[in-house]
Amino acid sequence: MNEVTIRNAIDSDEQSLVHWLSQKDVAKWFPLADRREVEDAARIWCSYSKMNAVLTALWNGEPCGIANLYIQPFKKLAHQCLFAIIVAEQYRGKGVGTKLLGSLIDLAKKQFSIEILHLEVYEGNPAISLYEKFGFKEYGQQKRFVKEDGQYLTKIFMQKRL
Numbered sequence: 001m002n003e004v005t006i007r008n009a010i011d012s013d014e015q016s017l018v019h020w021l022s023q024k025d026v027a028k029w030f031p032l033a034d035r036r037e038v039e040d041a042a043r044i045w046c047s048y049s050k051m052n053a054v055l056t057a058l059w060n061g062e063p064c065g066i067a068n069l070y071i072q073p074f075k076k077l078a079h080q081c082l083f084a085i086i087v088a089e090q091y092r093g094k095g096v097g098t099k100l101l102g103s104l105i106d107l108a109k110k111q112f113s114i115e116i117l118h119l120e121v122y123e124g125n126p127a128i129s130l131y132e133k134f135g136f137k138e139y140g141q142q143k144r145f146v147k148e149d150g151q152y153l154t155k156i157f158m159q160k161r162l
Contacts, residue, residue, distance in 0.1 A: 003060060004057055004059055004064070004094075004095060004096050004099045004100075005057070005058045005061075006055050006056070006057055006058070006099060006103040007055070007056055007058065008049065008052050008054065008055065008056070009046060009049040009056045009066060009068075010049070010056070011046075013046060013049075013054075013063055013066055014042050014043065014045075014046040016063040016066065016088075017042040017046060017066050017086065018038055018039055018042045020086050020088050020089075021038045021042060021086070022035065022038050023089060025089060026089065028122075029121075029125050029127075031146050045066070045068050046066075046068070048068045048069060048070065049068075051071055052107075053068055053069040053071050053111075054066065054068040055067050055068070055100060055104055055107065057087070057091075057099060057100040059091055059094075059096065063088075064087065064090075064091040064096050065085070065087035065088060065091065065096045065097065066085070066086055066100075067083060067084065067085035067086075067101065067103075067104045068083060068084055068085075069081050069082075069083050069104065069107065069108055069112065069114070069117075070082040070083065070084070071112060078112075078113075079113070079115040080114065080115060080116040080117070081108060081112065081114045081117055081118070082120070083104060083108070083117055083118075083119055084119070085097065085100060085101060085104065085119075092126075097127065097130050098130065101130060101134055105117065105134065105162065109162045114162055115161065116160070116162070117136075117159065117160050117162055118139075118158065118159035118160075119157075119158050119159075120155050120156070120157055120158075121156050121158065122145070122146065122153040122155060122156070123141075123153055123154040123155075123156060128156070128158075131158050134160065135160050136160045137159065137160070138156055138157065138158050139157050139158065139159055140156075140157040141154050141155065141156050141157065142154065142155040142157075
């Protein structure tokens with residue numbers, strides 16, 4: 001039986017994140033242009049593990065997804081938080097994203113007292129349905145945010161009050 005478990009991220013999870021962000025079908029949903037940018041993004045993303053703000057999903061013990069809270073260091077902003085999530089392509093549609101996002105929301109509320117959780121996603125990203133399932137609502141758009149191969153994508157801002 002396949003089972004999804006969630007744990008705090010560890011240092012070696014950064015390499016899984018680099019691998020996933022480097023895949024062509026995944027990279028189109030992130031504003032990263034080359035290997036250096038992918039490695040920088042993964043390093044920053046995983047640096048929040050020092051605050052226990054990064055969760056890794058495991059499928060039968062193997063990393064299959066990572067989500068983080070970009071915890072604000074400023075007191076006036078500490079009530080809200082941007083997050084990011086990624087699930088390895090071969091594990092999508094198997095409940096990994098649902099379990100990982102549910103655990104991240106729980107972590108945001110219980111450990112960090114987050115009141116508003118928000119995200120940024122490009123139009124057409126299939127993860128939008130997951131966010132809507134959890135009650136995230138669109139609150140704005142930035143047209144022509146990213147340009148790749150002559151095509152523009154709109155960035156959609158979504159949030160949920162916890």
